[in-house]
Amino acid sequence: SGNITYSSYLILQIFCLLLCFNPSLAFALKKCTILYQENLSNDLSLDCANKKLVTIPDEIPKDAVLVKLNSNQLKRINKGDFLDMSKLKILDVGENNISDVDEGSFKDLVILATLRIASNTLTNLPKNIFQGLSNLISLDLSHNRIQFIHELAFQDLTSLKTLDLDYNKLQQIVHFQPIFQLPHIQRVNLSHNSFLCFNTTQLFRNLSSNLEELILSTHKMKTFSISTPVFPNLKKLVLYRSHSALRWKTPDKTLLRNITHLYISQPVLSLKRFKQVLQNLESLSNLRLNYLDKYIKDLLSTVCKLQKLRKLDLFHTYLNSMTLKLAPCSQLTELNLTQTYINELPNGSIQTMKNLVTLSLSTNTLVEVPYDIRTLSNLQILNIEFNLISHLSCEDFINTTSLRELSLYSNCITKLKRCVFENVKNLKLLNLSKNQLRTIRGTFNVSLHRLEVLDISDNKIMILETGCFQVLQSLRHLNTASNIDTTIKRETFKGLSYIQVLVVSLTRNCELNVNGLEHLENITIYLVTKYASEINQTDNYTVSYRLKSVKRITFISRVDPSGSLPSVPIQLLQPMKQLQHFTAVNVHINAVFANIFQFNPQLKSMTFVETDMSNLNPNLFQDVPKLQALDLSKCKIKDLDFIVQSNLSALRYLKLTENKITVINETVFQYLPFLTYLDLSNNPFSCECSNAGFIRWAKDNKQTQVANTSQYICEFPLPKQGSLLLDFDILSCRDDGTFFCFISSTCLVVLTLLIPFIHHYLRWKLGYTFHLFLAFLYDSKKRKKGDSYRFDAFVSYNINDEDWVYREMLPMLEEKQGWRLCLHHRDFQPGKPIIENITDAIYSSRKTICVISRSYLQSEWCSREIQMASFRLFDEKRDVLILLFLEEIPGYLLSPYFRMRKLVKKRTYLSWPQAAHHPGVFWQMVQRALHTRNALTENTNRLTGPTGH
Ligand SMILES: *[C@@H]1O[C@H](CO)[C@@H](O)[C@H](O)[C@H]1NC(C)=O
Numbered sequence: 001s002g003n004i005t006y007s008s009y010l011i012l013q014i015f016c017l018l019l020c021f022n023p024s025l026a027f028a029l030k031k032c033t034i035l036y037q038e039n040l041s042n043d044l045s046l047d048c049a050n051k052k053l054v055t056i057p058d059e060i061p062k063d064a065v066l067v068k069l070n071s072n073q074l075k076r077i078n079k080g081d082f083l084d085m086s087k088l089k090i091l092d093v094g095e096n097n098i099s100d101v102d103e104g105s106f107k108d109l110v111i112l113a114t115l116r117i118a119s120n121t122l123t124n125l126p127k128n129i130f131q132g133l134s135n136l137i138s139l140d141l142s143h144n145r146i147q148f149i150h151e152l153a154f155q156d157l158t159s160l161k162t163l164d165l166d167y168n169k170l171q172q173i174v175h176f177q178p179i180f181q182l183p184h185i186q187r188v189n190l191s192h193n194s195f196l197c198f199n200t201t202q203l204f205r206n207l208s209s210n211l212e213e214l215i216l217s218t219h220k221m222k223t224f225s226i227s228t229p230v231f232p233n234l235k236k237l238v239l240y241r242s243h244s245a246l247r248w249k250t251p252d253k254t255l256l257r258n259i260t261h262l263y264i265s266q267p268v269l270s271l272k273r274f275k276q277v278l279q280n281l282e283s284l285s286n287l288r289l290n291y292l293d294k295y296i297k298d299l300l301s302t303v304c305k306l307q308k309l310r311k312l313d314l315f316h317t318y319l320n321s322m323t324l325k326l327a328p329c330s331q332l333t334e335l336n337l338t339q340t341y342i343n344e345l346p347n348g349s350i351q352t353m354k355n356l357v358t359l360s361l362s363t364n365t366l367v368e369v370p371y372d373i374r375t376l377s378n379l380q381i382l383n384i385e386f387n388l389i390s391h392l393s394c395e396d397f398i399n400t401t402s403l404r405e406l407s408l409y410s411n412c413i414t415k416l417k418r419c420v421f422e423n424v425k426n427l428k429l430l431n432l433s434k435n436q437l438r439t440i441r442g443t444f445n446v447s448l449h450r451l452e453v454l455d456i457s458d459n460k461i462m463i464l465e466t467g468c469f470q471v472l473q474s475l476r477h478l479n480t481a482s483n484i485d486t487t488i489k490r491e492t493f494k495g496l497s498y499i500q501v502l503v504v505s506l507t508r509n510c511e512l513n514v515n516g517l518e519h520l521e522n523i524t525i526y527l528v529t530k531y532a533s534e535i536n537q538t539d540n541y542t543v544s545y546r547l548k549s550v551k552r553i554t555f556i557s558r559v560d561p562s563g564s565l566p567s568v569p570i571q572l573l574q575p576m577k578q579l580q581h582f583t584a585v586n587v588h589i590n591a592v593f594a595n596i597f598q599f600n601p602q603l604k605s606m607t608f609v610e611t612d613m614s615n616l617n618p619n620l621f622q623d624v625p626k627l628q629a630l631d632l633s634k635c636k637i638k639d640l641d642f643i644v645q646s647n648l649s650a651l652r653y654l655k656l657t658e659n660k661i662t663v664i665n666e667t668v669f670q671y672l673p674f675l676t677y678l679d680l681s682n683n684p685f686s687c688e689c690s691n692a693g694f695i696r697w698a699k700d701n702k703q704t705q706v707a708n709t710s711q712y713i714c715e716f717p718l719p720k721q722g723s724l725l726l727d728f729d730i731l732s733c734r735d736d737g738t739f740f741c742f743i744s745s746t747c748l749v750v751l752t753l754l755i756p757f758i759h760h761y762l763r764w765k766l767g768y769t770f771h772l773f774l775a776f777l778y779d780s781k782k783r784k785k786g787d788s789y790r791f792d793a794f795v796s797y798n799i800n801d802e803d804w805v806y807r808e809m810l811p812m813l814e815e816k817q818g819w820r821l822c823l824h825h826r827d828f829q830p831g832k833p834i835i836e837n838i839t840d841a842i843y844s845s846r847k848t849i850c851v852i853s854r855s856y857l858q859s860e861w862c863s864r865e866i867q868m869a870s871f872r873l874f875d876e877k878r879d880v881l882i883l884l885f886l887e888e889i890p891g892y893l894l895s896p897y898f899r900m901r902k903l904v905k906k907r908t909y910l911s912w913p914q915a916a917h918h919p920g921v922f923w924q925m926v927q928r929a930l931h932t933r934n935a936l937t938e939n940t941n942r943l944t945g946p947t948g949h
């Protein structure tokens with residue numbers, strides 16, 4: 001049925017080609033990109049930002065919901081620019097040079113909720129500028145040069161809640177009258193304007209605004225006066241930036257009675273005035289005083305008398321360590337002392353604050369947990385991040401029994417005694433990341449049985465002992481990643497049956513045993529050092545098979561000083577039947593290996609970044625029929641041929657940015673029937689006729705948008721370097737004869753109809769059998785002729801082991817022992833299909849030596865070699881195969897290579913690691929194996945073999 005729909009699709013295409021050929025139907029956007037949405041929805045979001053646009057492109061689909069036009073060179077907005085866009089909800093035209101907006105430009109945007117025109121050069125807001133925007137909720141006009149606002153400019157904005165007018169040149173407060181009158185207005189930012197005086201007497205006396213939050217700066221403002229009851233709902237007042245003292249006049253102190261939040265930055269008032277103002281704010285519950293070094297000490301006594309005050313934030317105010325002691329703010333529930341330059345909090349400073357629930361001491365130079373904290377039995381959240389604490393005593397948290405969150409991120413703690421957390425029985429979050437912990441043996445006490453989040457990443461922990469988290473029965477989120485060689489024990493994660501998110505780092509001697517983590521959903525693995533060849537434990541990953549519930553796995557390699565990238569331990573993926581998202585960043589993946597995802601049929605998205613995929617094997621995607629999004633950025637990919645055999649039939653999103661693609665054959669996209677988004681930015685394209693088809697397709701196809709096409713730049717040929725791909729004149733490539741055109745397109749159509757057919761019925765297997773058949777013919781022909789062998793042995797090895805082959809093997813076997821060897825990198829005929837070359841090599845050599853390593857096992861070509869050779873072995877009863885193990889490979893690793901395991905059980909093999917101390921003996925054995933006649937003998941086990949035998 002797939003073929004039938006495909007054919008009908010093609011017939012439709014032919015139909016279109018013949019009947020409705022109309023270039024104006026072209027869907028392709030030249031300037032904008034439709035943002036990809038993971039969940040299928042009809043909402044069209046357009047990104048036209050950063051495209052050097054001078055005018056708003058008319059290609060924007062009328063049904064777009066979001067349009068980003070920011071960071072261009074737009075000069076004005078014209079009346080017709082957003083015609084009929086009745087579905088638009090969010091529009092951003094910030095960071096342009098817009099100085100004019102036609103009246104009624106937005107009038108069709110009936111459901112627009114967010115409009116951003118920030119950072120432009122508007123000087124005035126004329127009468128009907130916002131006509132029709134009756135559903136607008138948020139309007140950002142900041143960073144313009146607005147001096148004048150027409151009194152009717154805002155009249156249609158009946159839903160507006162938030163308005164940003166900061167950084168403009170408004171001089172008259174009367175301009176704000178219409179704003180304050182808007183029925184739903186809640187928050188207005190007027191800071192950094194040019195008015196000298198904010199005096200409510202200049203507003204209508206009978207005005208009663210709904211405004212709740214007013215943001216002003218005192219940059220130029222000299223007078224602030226609320227003398228009429230125009231803001232009955234004003235709750236939040238923000239005043240900042242001042243170099244001159246402000247005259248604050250509120251003759252009727254009841255007018256500010258409803259203010260609950262006051263944020264003041266820098267000393268905008270004289271101390272005396274400040275005290276008076278504070279005393280009048282009867283409802284004040286939330287006070288933020290930043291950069292108030294000068295008189296914070298004197299001010300605090302007044303602050304602490306505010307009966308309703310609950311939250312005090314002194315961020316970035318220089319505090320003398322004694323200051324707080326004089327301030328008995330016992331009513332506070334939240335105190336924020338972030339970056340207040342304290343190196344100690346003397347005993348008694350905050351002792352009286354018995355009601356404190358949240359305390360932040362972050363970014364200071366404390367060397368120990370302040371004594372007073374043990375008196376705060378109601379404290380729930382304690383933040384001591386970025387300090388210099390090196391030691392925690394058993395008494396530090398003795399009385400903070402309500403503590404729920406404790407962050408000690410980025411301190412210098414070296415040791416944690418068992419008693420430290422003995423009393424914090426309600427702790428849910430503990431962050432110990434970025435400290436100097438060397439061990440956590442016995443640190444986690446049964447009292448932490450409610451802990452849900454634990455972060456001990458970036459410490460110096462050498463070993464995570466068996467069951468060290470065992471008592472943390474509620475743990476859901478655990479991060480143990482670090483840059484050093486942490487050993488994870490067999491039962492390290494024992495008992496963590498509720499864990500959902502795990503972040504670990506894996507080093508060469510590390511054994512990841514994640515047995516029993518039945519609810520694990522997200523796992524992130526940092527690969528610290530080269531894994532593939534350096535690992536020497538036999539049972540790594542053996543018990544990982546229970547990781548059934550994982551939906552998202554991420555591998556990230558941290559920079560390895562030796563420069564060698566770690567391999568992804570793909571065995572881990574095997575049990576993950578539910579896996580939906582796979583990500584690998586900067587790792588080594590044996591690109592020719594095919595079956596990595598054979599057990600993960602649910603995969604929806606796959607990301608390989610900075611990973612060498614230059615030899616990408618199309619079969620990599622064979623087993624993931626549901627794959628929707630594929631990101632292969634920075635992967636050294638040279639062409640898109642892999643798509644043809646990849647079976648990516650559900651793919652909607654394909655990102656191939658920053659690769660090495662020069663020429664694209666557009667016909668490959670026929671194999672991606674659902675592709676809607678393709679990004680090929682930053683590839684070294686070639687401006688040649690070989691790309692003409694792709695250019696035409698990118699412009700005209702009606703399904704797939706090629707993101708940022710207008711910015712694709714050619715690298716080749718040299719005269720065209722730096723020119724735009726879309727500027728390439730494809731007409732010069734086109735043949736004029738319409739008849740020829742018709743014939744060739746007909747042929748193409750017939751061919752494309754045939755391809756799925758061929759693909760369906762003659763898969764690789766058939767082709768392979770065909771080759772075996774050829775090989776058989778070839779061989780019998782040779783035998784009849786009595787040809788002698790051209791080589792003594794064909795050596796099959798993985799490119800990763802080339803070094804060993806050339807350094808150890810060649811000198812010994814070719815030079816010392818005098819064998820003629822066939823190496824595929826040296827002796828293969830270029831230009832010949834690889835499978836033919838292999839067949840040739842195997843049948844013109846007496847023996848086949850397989851140099852087996854982990855990389856070898858993962859290599860598809862090599863396993864075909866083995867199969868080919870073992871075909872000779874089993875089907876012709878010839879003893880042609882010599883297996884040479886370069887590293888110890890546990891038996892279970894061989895199990896996926898069923899045939900290989902069988903061979904290992906029956907045939908001769910040699911182990912280089914076991915013979916490492918007696919290389920002489922090893923090479924003697926190889927010599928003997930090469931000497932043996934073709935007759936199949938059953939004298940196995942002559943030589944020591946791999947483990948598990
Ligand atoms: C500002 O308000 C005060 C009352 O607080 C009033 O006396 C004064 O005239 C006003 N100033 C201006 C410029 O309107």
Ligand SMILES: *[C@@H]1O[C@H](CO)[C@@H](O)[C@H](O)[C@H]1NC(C)=O
Binds near residue numbers: 229231254256257258
């Ligand atoms: C304070 O708020 C109440 C209720 O919202 C309102 O009735 C009253 O007028 C406000 N007071 C002032 C001084 O604005």
Ligand SMILES: *[C@@H]1O[C@H](CO)[C@@H](O)[C@H](O)[C@H]1NC(C)=O
Binds near residue numbers: 315336337
């Ligand atoms: C403390 O204040 C800073 C600056 O205002 C803020 O970033 C931080 O989130 C606050 N911390 C807490 C615990 O409220």
Ligand SMILES: *[C@@H]1O[C@H](CO)[C@@H](O)[C@H](O)[C@H]1NC(C)=O
Binds near residue numbers: 374398
């Ligand atoms: C701990 O709390 C108890 C009872 O609330 C109190 O008696 C004791 O003095 C507190 N300990 C410290 C070190 O403050």
Ligand SMILES: *[C@@H]1O[C@H](CO)[C@@H](O)[C@H](O)[C@H]1NC(C)=O
Binds near residue numbers: 500501522552
């Ligand atoms: C797993 O990670 C994804 C993406 O970061 C996140 O949305 C999801 O909530 C995580 N799952 C859990 C259980 O935290």
